[in-house]
Amino acid sequence: MRFIQEEEAKESFSELIEAVANGESIAIIRNGFKVAALVPTEETHLLSEEERERRKKVMEKLLEERKGWGKTKKVSLEEILEWRYARE
Numbered sequence: 001m002r003f004i005q006e007e008e009a010k011e012s013f014s015e016l017i018e019a020v021a022n023g024e025s026i027a028i029i030r031n032g033f034k035v036a037a038l039v040p041t042e043e044t045h046l047l048s049e050e051e052r053e054r055r056k057k058v059m060e061k062l063l064e065e066r067k068g069w070g071k072t073k074k075v076s077l078e079e080i081l082e083w084r085y086a087r088e
Contacts, residue, residue, distance in 0.1 A: 001025045006035070021052075058083060 002024060009016060009028050016026055020038045028036040047055075062083055 001027050001037070003027045003029055003034070006030045055084075 002019075004012075004016070004026055006028055009026075016038055020026060020040055023040055025040070026038040027034045028038070
């Protein structure tokens with residue numbers, strides 16, 4: 001497990017999430033105490049490079065589409081899960 005100060009975590013959150021997605025666990029330290037941990041929710045580090053790339057592309061596509069939605073588009077949980085497992 002890697003340890004990182006809270007301020008540094010705030011500045012590099014995206015990079016930390018990527019590290020966790022690749023299997024790393026990260027502890028957040030505040031005033032010398034571990035106050036939180038970022039851990040993988042599934043064994044993403046065991047996924048093939050192709051599967052990680054596919055998931056990344058799906059999320060990029062979702063984020064790009066979301067830009068045009070404004071605040072009026074409603075998306076159901078079922079739609080999100082469908083996109084998560086979509087095959088291109």
